[in-house]
Amino acid sequence: MTQRTYEINANGELQRTTSEAVIARDREVVSPAIYRYTDIAFARGEGVFLYDFEGRRYYDMAAGIATMNVGHCHPRVVKAIAEQAQTLIHAASHVGYMAPYVEMAEALRSLLPAPLSEGKALLVNSGSEAVESAIKLARAVTGRSMVLAFMDGFHGRPMGALAVTGSSSGYRRHLGGLLVGAEHVPYPNCARCTFGHGPRSPESCCGQWRAFIQMTLDKLVHPDDLAAIIVEPIVGEGGYIVPPSDFLPTLRAICNRTGALLIADEVQTGLGRTGRWFAVEHTGVVPDIIAMGKAIGGGLPLGAIMARADLMDRWWPAAHGSTFGGNPIACRAGLETIAIMREEHLLDNAVRVGQRLMQHFESTRAELPIIGDVRGKGLMVAVDLVDEHGQPISTDRVKQVIKALARRGVVMTKCGPSALRLAPALILTEPQADEVASQIIEALRSLS
Numbered sequence: 001m002t003q004r005t006y007e008i009n010a011n012g013e014l015q016r017t018t019s020e021a022v023i024a025r026d027r028e029v030v031s032p033a034i035y036r037y038t039d040i041a042f043a044r045g046e047g048v049f050l051y052d053f054e055g056r057r058y059y060d061m062a063a064g065i066a067t068m069n070v071g072h073c074h075p076r077v078v079k080a081i082a083e084q085a086q087t088l089i090h091a092a093s094h095v096g097y098m099a100p101y102v103e104m105a106e107a108l109r110s111l112l113p114a115p116l117s118e119g120k121a122l123l124v125n126s127g128s129e130a131v132e133s134a135i136k137l138a139r140a141v142t143g144r145s146m147v148l149a150f151m152d153g154f155h156g157r158p159m160g161a162l163a164v165t166g167s168s169s170g171y172r173r174h175l176g177g178l179l180v181g182a183e184h185v186p187y188p189n190c191a192r193c194t195f196g197h198g199p200r201s202p203e204s205c206c207g208q209w210r211a212f213i214q215m216t217l218d219k220l221v222h223p224d225d226l227a228a229i230i231v232e233p234i235v236g237e238g239g240y241i242v243p244p245s246d247f248l249p250t251l252r253a254i255c256n257r258t259g260a261l262l263i264a265d266e267v268q269t270g271l272g273r274t275g276r277w278f279a280v281e282h283t284g285v286v287p288d289i290i291a292m293g294k295a296i297g298g299g300l301p302l303g304a305i306m307a308r309a310d311l312m313d314r315w316w317p318a319a320h321g322s323t324f325g326g327n328p329i330a331c332r333a334g335l336e337t338i339a340i341m342r343e344e345h346l347l348d349n350a351v352r353v354g355q356r357l358m359q360h361f362e363s364t365r366a367e368l369p370i371i372g373d374v375r376g377k378g379l380m381v382a383v384d385l386v387d388e389h390g391q392p393i394s395t396d397r398v399k400q401v402i403k404a405l406a407r408r409g410v411v412m413t414k415c416g417p418s419a420l421r422l423a424p425a426l427i428l429t430e431p432q433a434d435e436v437a438s439q440i441i442e443a444l445r446s447l448s
């Protein structure tokens with residue numbers, strides 16, 4: 001595998017590139033608004049590994065933020081991209097029809113339960129755009145304005161998606177006056193109960209989240225004005241929070257009663273990450289609209305909404321769209337990714353390897369008190385870090401731990417205020433999981 005370690009400098013000369021040089025130049029020209037979890041410059045990726053410009057190898061437990069399901073540069077995905085690039089790079093869905101767009105919509109249908117298996121899709125460029133598309137559709141077809149969202153939920157950073165994001169006030173700082181019409185209620189977070197009932201399992205949830213929804217419908221949002229409830233079936237960025245099993249069914253019942261639409265944001269949980277194609281399948285609940293992103297583009301920018309056909313059929317022509325949405329190369333990369341996932345049984349692998357990862361941390365908890373709650377589903381695994389009083393360590397400290405792990409050759413991000421987020425490619429093997437877990441545990445031991 002070749003690695004591009006040379007490039008043309010400003011004087012037109014061939015110059016050797018180093019990680020240090022890339023980082024120094026980045027600091028000159030790139031906005032500091034982008035936070036970096038590591039100080040690594042990535043030169044190339046292969047399978048579950050990333051390499052820097054000096055050839056150092058890193059286990060990639062971030063996978064492009066829960067995106068690279070079949071690993072980096074899978075030869076079949078690379079080939080699909082190259083072939084499509086030689087055929088048609090872009091034409092725009094507003095100008096005419098494109099086969100990869102249609103095939104992607106058909107493929108997504110084939111992964112979903114009824115009635116979404118008969119649903120209709122609209123393709124965009126990112127998860128946030130999918131979220132905003134879902135909200136637009138819900139408002140358009142219900143004629144209602146309000147959206148109920150959840151604290152701890154993350155739906156993206158652009159202004160519309162940010163209006164329903166509730167995972168950190170840091171994202172909203174100095175941004176008063178976001179899209180109007182969003183109200184937030186607490187997500188049931190049993191590991192660290194919002195209502196002060198102490199740590200417990202989702203099965204023994206205090207259930208007080210229900211009262212908040214009812215209060216909100218009684219006092220703030222008239223049910224006749226409620227266009228949609230938007231929810232992550234398992235909270236992603238906000239902390240890999242698995243809700244109690246009656247949570248989604250309750251939201252479904254509220255939507256049925258009020259005429260609001262249920263939007264599942266499966267941008268992070270979708271496409272096999274939790275061991276099912278979509279995380280709603282763990283609950284039996286079928287939403288009216290699913291927002292998708294991340295993995296569906298096989299590493300290229302692609303987002304989608306899939307909605308019940310009767311809803312989509314009420315969205316009038318030119319109501320929505322985008323120049324690049326459903327780009328043929330991104331669709332081909334995504335289609336090949338789905339084919340590989342099916343052939344290589346990667347959903348089963350996600351369940352098996354995810355459980356193994358969690359077992360490693362759970363069995364070390366007694367010995368290493370910095371390990372708090374270990375939670376997740378499939379290859380969505382969070383390891384909460386706590387202090388000697390069992391309280392979450394500061395976000396700054398978690399970031400320091402992540403930097404220390406990077407120096408040991410393991411790359412990851414965090415989720416929630418204090419958890420390590422493990423969201424590797426779904427091809428991670430059990431021996432690789434063992435090696436990563438022991439690296440992390442060793443690092444935590446030396447930091448403790």
Ligand SMILES: Cc1ncc(COP(=O)(O)O)c(C=O)c1O
Pocket residue numbers: 065126127128129131154155156157232236237265266267268269293294
């Ligand atoms: C659940 C969820 N929704 C939406 C988004 C936004 O996606 P994007 O960053 O592709 O716009 C994310 C990104 O992390 C996400 O996790």
